[in-house]
Amino acid sequence: MLSILAKLLKVLNSEQSPGQIAAAISLAAIVGFTPLFSLHNIVIFFFVLILRVNLTVFLVAWPLLTLLGVLIAPGAESIGLSILQNPSLIPFWESFYNTLIGRWSNFYFSGVIGGLVIGVITAVVLYPVSILLVNQYRTKLMQRFEQFHIVRLIKTTKFWQLYDSTAN
Amino acid sequence: MKIIRWWGIGVFIALLVLLALSWVLLAPKIIGDTIEQVGSEALGAKVEVGDVDLTLFPVSVTLNQVYAANPDKPMENIFESSQIKMAIDSESLLWKKIVIDELVLDGVKTATPRTESGELAGGRKSAQFVQETLDIDIPELSESDIKSAVEKADLITVRRVNTLKDTQQQLKGEWEQVLDKKAFEQRTDDIKKEYDRLSERLKKNKLNLIKDAKEWKKLKREIDAERKNISGLSDKLKQDRRLLAKQLTDVKNGPEADLDAVMSDFGLGNGIDGIIDKYLGPKYTPWVKRAIEMTQGMESEPATAESQSETDKLAVQVGDKVYYEDEKLFPEILIKKIKLGGGDTGWTLDGDGFNLGYLPWLTGNPAVMNLKLDGDRKASFDMSSDWPSSNKMLTKLSSKIDAWPVTNMQLMQTEEGAWTIDSGVFVADIQGELTLEKIDLRATFKVTSPQLTAPEGLSDWKKTLAASINSQKVVDFDLKVTGSVSEPKVKLKSSLENLLKDAVGEKVKQKAESLKADFKQQITEKVGDISGLEDFNGNLDDWQKQLGSKDDLLKEILGKIKI
Structure with missing residues (x-):
């Protein structure tokens, strides 16, 4: 756990591009x-591995x-149901269901399509917000953190030694 | 900065291969565990699978050494098969459908001994249910209980009286409007005046008959129209009279219906039948109840939150499936051919089946299943089911068990212990037809010469029941299912029920009779006096008289017109 946290801090403090994070x-x-075992998640894992996305983060x-x-699942399911049962979209879903990818995508399950729509929207919003926050952290907060008494105290601990060794 | 991480492709492929390999290696265990879990829950006793062989080219699953324990006799298997082999069509799997080209069950045996108990930890729910049903407690009711029960009850008589009063009020309004002086009498008066005028002119000069011919004809038409109107009103009056008579009859029958309904709440509605209905379920014996409980349990099990593992609760779920029109017109599950073979010392089992599928109308051919048991135990089961479309189906069933020796069969479980039929011969005959609109199924089950061992320390009526069962030559159940698939009507007559009635009947009968008078009085007080409701019929007679006199008058005038 400590090593994961140390790696995470390393990523935030390192020169790695905010876009990757x-x-x-x-x-x-x-x-x-x-749901983890969905076809689209194989594609996501493919992108995670092939693009220089930060794996630790x-x-x-x-x-x-x-x-x-899990917390937003009930809302996701009702959004999913309304998408799947929307009269104007039914012809699309019907033809998609009758393709091999459609059959294995599980998109005809309310939780999958609802979660995916919320996930994609969140991803689109999180991307610029995360870049902004990482930049803010690096330019403003990082140096201030160094001054905190507690941070100085942490630097004397075993955790800091671990972090330091990871960083180097 | 380079965007692509080339080694990532290698890792991704390696991960996929690892995943596929682990699935192939773990799938037999997953399949075996799933069958054991789901099967045990459905049966209420241990289901065990020795090992599972999975081959991918061609796809086939083989279950070796499958045992299903008898829920009533944990040291015995209700079913055993040395091998269950399924050859699966791989193309259908691509579309997430399971089409089994051939299912072979080899070495099928029943009632084989077990080396260890097949009982599920925690016991059976249905056994607890039987216990509850047999602990009949006849309620003790005081006068205030009866009064409060009647006060709380939504009495049908009160509702019927209100409906009748509303109808009377509405009809009164309608008829007063129809027979209103201006609208009704005025028209008759006008016709009379016109007739008098024309008659006067005719008297003065006979030639006026020719001159006034048009007006005479017009008058005749008016009279015809008015008489037609009166005839229509007379028909309506008859209808209204019938409606009121029916509502009045309902009101008069109301107190009796209320009495039954209120007393039914205490299981005393129809004397002993009522209490049997309330405490044992409508015409069901505990055995039938248990079957229903099992079926409901099987249906509801996958949906229960308890069946979800802790890991599942922490994962995002797939939610509800939305169904779209499927262009792949073959069933979700289809067994094209099934073969069964097995037996034991003294008996052999042979059977085959074709095109057993879900959704059945997509199988293309009628489903057939035939089983034959020979030797000491003789039985046959023949079923054919033709589903040419989703809204047309005909299933025929013919099944017979000629003689099946019964030993140590648990009949029921009460707090005193198990009621066991030590020996007897089981005979059954099930015949029937089933369509989507209609069910016609008749079944008889008999245990001849039952030798029952009842537990020690039974109370008075349970003791009588045990003695009665032992003195019977036959314990039988007659099951009749009619109605439709959506509303099946199940009637079950059982000599066991009759014995139970005899055992507790007199006690309940006396109780019901003594309370009936009290209930009746309370209901009469709540409903009030309903004798005045019939007075309204006087109005109907008046209206009928008015219509009759007008019609007579018009008929008389019409008779006098010579043109």
């Missing part, structure tokens, strides 16, 4: 808000956003 959070939102954000996903 933001992409990790955004993609974690999609995986977290939808993704692995930390994923369980946290899954917890949030």
